[in-house]
Amino acid sequence: MTTNSNGTLSTRTGFRFEMRRARPEDEPTLAEFFTHVTPEDLRFRFLGGLKVVSHERLVAMTRSDDADIHNFLAFSVNGLLIAVAMLACDQPRRHGEVAICTREDHKHLGVSWELLLYIAKYAEGLGLDTIESIESRENRAAIELERDMGFTVTAYPDDPTLVLVRRQLGCTAPS
Template sequence: MTTDSNNTLTTRTGFRFEVRRACADDEPILAEFFTHVTPEDLRFRFLGGVKEVSHERLVAMTRSDDALVHNFLAFSVDGKLIAVATLASDQARRHGEVAICIRADRKHLGVGWELLAYIAKYAERLGLETIESIENRENRAAIELEREMGFTVTTYPDDPTLVLVRRELPSKVPD
């Protein structure tokens, strides 16, 4: 991953995109983004049969008033929203749950890999000990990517259709 100070990332394929925190004004572009996500990816992202992302979910993904929830947007150089990511920390600020969704026509460019690496580094800076994601077992591409990035995969308690992927983060070095 290469990144510069303005959060521009470059994938192994040479694809460049910028990442920034979401804000309340982003709700319309986020709603439009989800019209370019496959039904399968919507199901994987929200772990259920979501056909359309509700206003309430869009508000939750663009709010900035919760110190435990960090929402990110990734834009291609032409300004198009191509991916969204959320990092939600527990109250103790030790563990974070990650969720990423990529626009259908921007998949297979390395965006998921770079965005997950970016979120992991962000989580490290926050001092989190682990990051994890709950994945549908059918989401093989995401599970394989996470394995390649050092995540371990275990059965999710009480639901055989899901797995828990988790990665320990390096200890935060005091300033």
């Protein structure tokens, strides 16, 4: 796969959505998106008790001047922002950290699965060897999805409330 960052994705349920890279002008849309995310999902995404996503975080999620951070937005066919995804690569570009967040009213449609698959293929296109995510142990849905996609789960060093999920790239995800 090339590292093209735009395209239409379709889930197993037949739900279709558009993916593209985030841009600075997306900040207000992204701020509005986070008002449709449950407090629990906000906590899982940022691994903290965040109630509102700050302007500084929104700017970081929409900037395009860092070649090692890739922020993606998923829009429904009617233009509604339904999910966000991030891939942060380490400096030698061998490993990447992934974070995904989906709107409450668009869960259980297969969006997160397709986003994670998309990010894995994108990371492979960049030449990364592995992708990983730090998850709260309470985030059972995400951990199960990642296991289903071939990620391994290990304890996170020095924090028993977290786990590290990791996937070697170059492996085909279950379909």
